[in-house]
Amino acid sequence: MARRSDVPDAPRRSWSTRFDSFQRRIAPYLFISPFFILFAIFGLFPIVFSMYLSLQDWNPIQGLGTMRYIGLENYTWLMGDPWFWRSITNTLFIAFASGLPQHLVAIPLAFALSRGISRLRHPLTATYFLPYITSAVAISLVFQTIFGTQFGILNQALIYLANAPWSAWLFGGMAEGLPVNWLGRAPNIKPAISILVWWQFFGFNVVLYAAGLATIPKDYYEAAEIDGASARQSFFHITLPLLRPMIFFAVTLTIIGNLQLFDQPFILTGGTGGTGQAGMTVAMYLYRTGFEWLEMGTAAAISWLLFLLVGTMTLIHFYFFGRSGLETRD
Amino acid sequence: MKKLLAFTLAASLLAGALAQTVLTVGVFDEFETHLNRVLPQFYELHPDVVVELRALGFGDHHDLLVTNLATGTGAPDVVVLELGYIARFVAEGGLRDLSNPPFEADKYEDLFVDYAWAQGRTEDGRQVAIPADIAPGTLFYRRDHLETTGWGIDEVIESIDSYLDYGRELQDHGVFLVANAASVADGLIRSDIPAGDGIYFGADGQPLLNSERFLHAARVAKVIRDEGLDAEIGAWSSEWFEAFRQGTTATELSGAWLAGHLANWMAPETSGLWGASEMPGEILVSWGGSFWAIPGQTPEAKLDAAWNLVQFLTTNPEIQLEAFRNIDAFPAMPETYDDPMFSEELEFLAGQPARELWATIAERIPGVRTFPGDIIAEEIWGSALGEILNEGRDVQAALDEAQMLIERRVRR
Numbered sequence: 001m002a003r004r005s006d007v008p009d010a011p012r013r014s015w016s017t018r019f020d021s022f023q024r025r026i027a028p029y030l031f032i033s034p035f036f037i038l039f040a041i042f043g044l045f046p047i048v049f050s051m052y053l054s055l056q057d058w059n060p061i062q063g064l065g066t067m068r069y070i071g072l073e074n075y076t077w078l079m080g081d082p083w084f085w086r087s088i089t090n091t092l093f094i095a096f097a098s099g100l101p102q103h104l105v106a107i108p109l110a111f112a113l114s115r116g117i118s119r120l121r122h123p124l125t126a127t128y129f130l131p132y133i134t135s136a137v138a139i140s141l142v143f144q145t146i147f148g149t150q151f152g153i154l155n156q157a158l159i160y161l162a163n164a165p166w167s168a169w170l171f172g173g174m175a176e177g178l179p180v181n182w183l184g185r186a187p188n189i190k191p192a193i194s195i196l197v198w199w200q201f202f203g204f205n206v207v208l209y210a211a212g213l214a215t216i217p218k219d220y221y222e223a224a225e226i227d228g229a230s231a232r233q234s235f236f237h238i239t240l241p242l243l244r245p246m247i248f249f250a251v252t253l254t255i256i257g258n259l260q261l262f263d264q265p266f267i268l269t270g271g272t273g274g275t276g277q278a279g280m281t282v283a284m285y286l287y288r289t290g291f292e293w294l295e296m297g298t299a300a301a302i303s304w305l306l307f308l309l310v311g312t313m314t315l316i317h318f319y320f321f322g323r324s325g326l327e328t329r330d
Numbered sequence: 331m332k333k334l335l336a337f338t339l340a341a342s343l344l345a346g347a348l349a350q351t352v353l354t355v356g357v358f359d360e361f362e363t364h365l366n367r368v369l370p371q372f373y374e375l376h377p378d379v380v381v382e383l384r385a386l387g388f389g390d391h392h393d394l395l396v397t398n399l400a401t402g403t404g405a406p407d408v409v410v411l412e413l414g415y416i417a418r419f420v421a422e423g424g425l426r427d428l429s430n431p432p433f434e435a436d437k438y439e440d441l442f443v444d445y446a447w448a449q450g451r452t453e454d455g456r457q458v459a460i461p462a463d464i465a466p467g468t469l470f471y472r473r474d475h476l477e478t479t480g481w482g483i484d485e486v487i488e489s490i491d492s493y494l495d496y497g498r499e500l501q502d503h504g505v506f507l508v509a510n511a512a513s514v515a516d517g518l519i520r521s522d523i524p525a526g527d528g529i530y531f532g533a534d535g536q537p538l539l540n541s542e543r544f545l546h547a548a549r550v551a552k553v554i555r556d557e558g559l560d561a562e563i564g565a566w567s568s569e570w571f572e573a574f575r576q577g578t579t580a581t582e583l584s585g586a587w588l589a590g591h592l593a594n595w596m597a598p599e600t601s602g603l604w605g606a607s608e609m610p611g612e613i614l615v616s617w618g619g620s621f622w623a624i625p626g627q628t629p630e631a632k633l634d635a636a637w638n639l640v641q642f643l644t645t646n647p648e649i650q651l652e653a654f655r656n657i658d659a660f661p662a663m664p665e666t667y668d669d670p671m672f673s674e675e676l677e678f679l680a681g682q683p684a685r686e687l688w689a690t691i692a693e694r695i696p697g698v699r700t701f702p703g704d705i706i707a708e709e710i711w712g713s714a715l716g717e718i719l720n721e722g723r724d725v726q727a728a729l730d731e732a733q734m735l736i737e738r739r740v741r742r
Contacts, residue, residue, distance in 0.1 A: 060397075061396055061400055061419065061423060145568055148569050149562065149563070150561070150572070181562060185720050186721050270567075275717065276721060291393060293709075294396070294705075
C-alpha cells in the first residue's frame with residue numbers, strides 16, 4: 001500500500017525539486033537583472049555608442065542614416081584645433097584656481113569648527129554646505145549680476161573700498177582699474193568663474209573634512225596638550241597627517257568634478273565661452289560642437305579626450321599622493 | 331430607444347474622431363499666445379483638424395527639435411523657427427522641401443519681402459521655411475540726448491563718420507553712443523553684400539572673414555571702443571536693461587521688436603523719450619524674424635493639414651496683422667503695410683508712426699544667401715571681434731586667424 005501511494009507522488013516531487021533547483025539557479029539573476037538591463041541601456045550603450053560615434057562624421061538633424069565612417073579623423077582634427085587646446089588650458093586653469101583654494105580654506109575651517117564652540121558648529125557647517133545643494137544655474141545667474149561691470153555689487157564694493165578714507169590705504173591702488181569688466185575681458189573671465197566655483201564647493205569639502213576630523217581620536221589631542229603642544233602644532237602634526245586619506249578622497253572628487261565644469265561657465269559667459277573663448281571649458285566645447293554646430297562625431301571624440309584628461313589627472317594624483325594617502329589608514 | 335440613440339451618438343462621435351487629423355505644432359514663447367488666439371479661425375476653415383501645441387522656452391524649443399530630427403522621431407508636425415537657428419535647419423536638412431508638390435510654395439514668393447523669402451531658401455533653391463514675421467533693423471535713439479547736444483537725427487545717421495562724431499559729442503556730456511561697439515560691426519557686415527553672396531561666404535562657398543567688408547566693420551568698432559564711445563555692455567544682460575532705464579546709452583541698433591520689449595518690461599518708464607530711424611550710413615539689415623516649416627518626419631497623411639496650417643499662418647494677411655497686434659511680430663507681407671495699424675502713432679516713441687518707417691526699411695533689405703557654415707562662422711567672427719575690441723588684437727591678424735579657423739572647418 002505504502003508503495004502504491006508513493007507512485008503518484010514521485011513525479012510531483014521531482015517536478016517541484018526541479019523547479020526548486022531551477023529557480024535557485026535563475027532567481028538571483030532575475031532579481032539582479034533590472035540593474036543590468038537599466039545599466040546596459042543608460043550606461044553601457046551610450047558609452048559604446050559614443051565611442052562608435054567618435055569615428056563617424058554625423059550631422060544629427062539629417063537623421064541616423066547619414067553617418068559616415070571616417071576613422072580617427074575627428075581625433076586628428078581636434079589635435080590641430082586651436083579652440084580645443086584653448087578649452088583644455090581653460091579647464092586646467094579653472095580646475096586648479098578654484099580647486100586648490102577650496103582645500104586650503106576648507107581644512108583649517110573644518111579644524112576651527114571642530115575645536116571651536118560646538119553650539120555653532122552644525123549651523124555653520126550647514127551654511128557652508130548650502131551653496132553645494134543649490135542649483136548651479138541659479139547661483140550662476142546671481143553671480144552674473146554680482147559681477148556686472150557698471151552696476152554689479154562686487155565692483156560697487158571695490159569702488160567703495162578704494163575711495164573710503166579708512167580703506168584707501170589698502171585698496172586705493174586699484175582705483176585706476178575700476179570698474180573691472182569681470183565677464184567681458186578675457187583675462188578676468190577665468191578668475192571670475194573660479195571665484196564662483198570655489199564659493200560653491202568649498203562648503204562640501206568642509207563637510208568632508210569635518211567628517212574626517214570626527215574620526216580622529218580625542219586622545220591624541222589630549223596627549224599633545226599635556227606635552228605642551230600649541231593648537232598650531234596639533235594641527236600640523238596630528239590633524240593634517242591623520243586627515244590624509246580624507247584629503248586624498250576630497251581632492252580626487254575635486255579633480256573629477258572641476259575638469260567637467262559646465263553650468264557655471266556656460267551661464268556666466270551667456271553660453272558663448274566669453275571673449276576669445278576665455279571661459280570655454282572642454283565640457284562646454286563638447287556641448288557646443290555637438291548641439292550648436294551639429295558635429296556629433298567630433299563632439300563624441302571630445303568626450304573621449306576629456307575622459308582621457310580626467311583619467312590622466314586622477315592617475316597622476318594617485319601616483320603622487322595615493323600611496324601616502326591610503327597608507328596612514330592602516 | 332434611448333440605448334439606440336446613445337449608440338448612434340457614440341458611433342457618430344467615434345467616426346468624427348477618426349476623420350480628424352491631430353497636428354502637433356512646436357512653438358516657443360509668444361507664438362503660443364498667438365496660436366491660441368488665431369486657431370479658432372483656423373478650425374472654422376478646417377473643422378477636421380485638431381491642433382496640439384508643444385510650447386517650450388526659446389532655447390529649449392530649438393534644442394529639442396535638433397534632438398527630434400537626430401533621432402528621427404518626436405518632432406512636431408509643424409514648427410516655428412527663429413532666424414538665429416534657421417541657418418542650421420535650412421542648410422543642414424531635416425525639413426520638407428516646400429517648393430515641391432504637393433506644396434508648391436514658390437507661388438507665394440511675391441507675397442513676402444524678398445530677403446525673408448531668401449532666408450528660408452537653401453543654397454540649391456529648396457524653399458524649406460516660410461516667413462512668419464521679420465525684424466527690419468532700425469536705430470533707436472534717445473530724444474533727450476539729441477536735444478542736449480543740439481544734433482538732428484538726420485545729421486547723426488548721415489554716415490558712419492557722422493554717427494561717430496555724434497558719439498564724441500555725447501562723450502562730453504557723459505553719455506555713451508551705444509551699448510556695445512560689436513552691434514555696429516554686426517550691422518556693417520550685413521550691409522552692402524553683393525547679390526549671390528552670403529554674410530560669411532562668397533557665392534562660391536569661400537569664407538570671407540578677412541575681406542574688406544569685415545575689416546572695415548571691425549575697424550569702425552575698434553574706433554568706437556578705443557575712444558570709449560560704447561558702454562561695453564552685452565545685449566540681454568541686466569546691465570543692458572539698466573542702461574536703457576537710466577539713459578546712459580544714447581542709441582541702440584536693433585530689430586524693430588526692441589520697441590515692444592522696451593515699452594513692456596525693459597524700460598517702460600522711459601516712454602516718450604525714444605525715437606526710431608534708419609541705421610547710420612544706410613545700413614540695411616534684418617535683425618531677427620521667424621519662419622514656419624514642416625519637418626521631414628511629418629507623416630504623409632498629415633501633410634495636407636500641416637501645409638494648410640502653414641499657409642493659414644503665413645499667407646493670410648489678417649493673421650499676419652493679428653500676430654503684429656498680439657505679439658509685436660512684424661508682418662513679412664508687404665500687402666499688410668497699408669493697414670491703418672502702420673500709421674498709428676506710437677506713444678513710446680513720442681508719437682512717431684515708426685511702423686511706416688520699418689515697412690519701408692523691410693522692403694529695401696536685399697536678400698542674402700544662407701550657407702551651411704553660417705552658424706560656426708558667426709561664432710568665429712564674434713570671437714575674433716571680441717579679441718579685437720577687448721584684448722586690443724590687431725584687426726588684420728585676428729581676422730586672418732578667423733579666416734583660417736573657418737577654412738579649417740569648412741574643408742572637412
